[in-house]
Amino acid sequence: QSGPTGCPISARAAEFDPFSDGYQQDPPDYVRWAREQEPVFYSPQLGYWVVTRYDAIKAIFRDNLTFSPSIALEKITPTGPEANAVLEQYGYAMNRTLVNEDEPAHMPRRRILMEPFTAEELKHHEPMVRRLAREYVDRFIDNGRADLVDQMLWEVPLTVALHFLGVPEEDMDTLRRYSIAHTVNTWGRPRPEEQVAVAHAVGNFWQYAGKVLEKMRQAPDQPGWMRYGIRKQKEHPEVVTDSYLHSMMMAGIVAAHETTANATANAIKLLLQHPESWREICEDPSLIPNAVEECLRHNGSVAAWRRLVTRDARIEGVDIPAGSRLLIVTSSANHDDRHFADADFFDIRRDNSSDHLTFGYGSHQCMGKNLARMEMQIFLEELTRRLPHMRLTGQRFTYVPNTSFRGPEHLWVEWDAARNPERQRP
Ligand code: HEM
Numbered sequence: 435q436s437g438p439t440g441c442p443i444s445a446r447a448a449e450f451d452p453f454s455d456g457y458q459q460d461p462p463d464y465v466r467w468a469r470e471q472e473p474v475f476y477s478p479q480l481g482y483w484v485v486t487r488y489d490a491i492k493a494i495f496r497d498n499l500t501f502s503p504s505i506a507l508e509k510i511t512p513t514g515p516e517a518n519a520v521l522e523q524y525g526y527a528m529n530r531t532l533v534n535e536d537e538p539a540h541m542p543r544r545r546i547l548m549e550p551f552t553a554e555e556l557k558h559h560e561p562m563v564r565r566l567a568r569e570y571v572d573r574f575i576d577n578g579r580a581d582l583v584d585q586m587l588w589e590v591p592l593t594v595a596l597h598f599l600g601v602p603e604e605d606m607d608t609l610r611r612y613s614i615a616h617t618v619n620t621w622g623r624p625r626p627e628e629q630v631a632v633a634h635a636v637g638n639f640w641q642y643a644g645k646v647l648e649k650m651r652q653a654p655d656q657p658g659w660m661r662y663g664i665r666k667q668k669e670h671p672e673v674v675t676d677s678y679l680h681s682m683m684m685a686g687i688v689a690a691h692e693t694t695a696n697a698t699a700n701a702i703k704l705l706l707q708h709p710e711s712w713r714e715i716c717e718d719p720s721l722i723p724n725a726v727e728e729c730l731r732h733n734g735s736v737a738a739w740r741r742l743v744t745r746d747a748r749i750e751g752v753d754i755p756a757g758s759r760l761l762i763v764t765s766s767a768n769h770d771d772r773h774f775a776d777a778d779f780f781d782i783r784r785d786n787s788s789d790h791l792t793f794g795y796g797s798h799q800c801m802g803k804n805l806a807r808m809e810m811q812i813f814l815e816e817l818t819r820r821l822p823h824m825r826l827t828g829q830r831f832t833y834v835p836n837t838s839f840r841g842p843e844h845l846w847v848e849w850d851a852a853r854n855p856e857r858q859r860p
Pocket residue numbers: 495503532533534544598686689690691693694697734735736739792793794795796797798799800801802803805806
């Protein structure tokens with residue numbers, strides 16, 4: 435078998451399947467062979483070139499003209515005519531936001547919309563995040579066991595995302611269903627019979643997003659990033675377009691919510707699998723910020739991202755023709771020994787943890803990274819202080835099959851409630 439450039443395809447490249455359990459359970463381990471022997475390979479099953487090493491991936495992020503982000507939100511599994519007809523029936527028109535916008539349109543938009551992400555502005559959200567974290571822990575602290583995903587980590591980042599965007603809270607449950615459909619629709623491989631159900635959810639999500647946006651336009655002076663965009667549209671209508679606002683209203687919820695929920699679930703799982711590290715952060719919370727970075731590196735919530743090759747290019751000595759699609763496995767870059775010493779080793783004191791590529795890199799690097807970090811730090815502060823004796827329950831972790839967004843669907847933990855520190859205090 436040979437690839438699009440006539441090069442032979444190795445057996446492992448032919449077998450590569452990012453929807454398989456091997457990739458889902460541990461993406462960097464699944465492509466270890468590639469990182470070591472064939473760092474850039476063509477996947478005939480996916481129709482993408484797969485890139486696995488740190489330096490190459492960073493160079494791709496750096497050059498967003500040769501490597502366009504325009505396909506970042508494109509469906510990785512094209513849907514059939516039936517699902518497409520359903521989407522059309524809802525007027526589904528998801529288009530460019532920021533993450534998939536090319537230059538020269540992208541940078542002016544990013545600059546205009548940046549202010550709500552500054553440290554100064556983010557400080558205002560901190561009390562809300564802490565209050566929510568405390569309320570959710572209150573609900574289960576006496577139970578001795580909890581599924582942290584279902585009972586905290588899914589809903590709190592969703593509520594934070596809604597507050598940040600300025601969306602009313604009353605539609606949370608509906609959104610929860612819709613947003614997961616968006617992930618499957620974009621990065622998953624739904625079976626034909628599932629595709630239609632997913633298309634209905636995505637269509638509803640799209641229409642709901644449009645309605646919320648209209649509500650916001652009626653009261654544009656209220657808080658939130660979406661209304662900030664609505665106000666900026668008045669000054670720069672050609673930069674902050676209607677299509678942008680509607681698309682971001684939907685994509686923004688997923689960008690801010692699932693990424694952070696999954697990142698925190700991955701982090702807690704990893705820390706509890708390394709009880710020594712967990713004990714250390716319980717005893718010394720000042721270690722938490724770097725522990726968060728190391729968790730994002732070792733087991734981040736975005737496993738891979740995409741770029742479109744706009745002109746003939748060479749990556750790690752492999753010629754890649756214009757028009758090719760790239761799957762850049764950032765989680766593999768984060769385990770590249772060429773950049774991180776003994777990269778598989780989990781070390782909350784590692785001095786270059788924050789070099790990880792989980793937030794991307796360069797001109798499109800995640801705008802919400804400091805909001806996500808703040809949330810993760812607060813969740814860990816609250817859990818280590820109130821449940822230092824928590825441990826993982828025996829369980830098999832499952833993941834929603836897709837190339838990019840990754841976190842366990844459930845995270846069961848247990849503890850002896852009689853030993854809760856707040857019961858011991860006078
Ligand atoms: C872009 C990951 C949380 C908003 C991105 C990108 C990644 C990413 C991989 C693409 C970067 C690139 O192409 O170089 C994550 C992860 C998060 C997270 C792992 C949580 C742990 C958030 C939050 C928000 C957010 C909380 C808040 C709204 C955005 C936006 C962009 C983006 C607006 C587009 C930036 C641009 O293209 O200029 N994120 N994200 N993200 N993210 Fe995040």
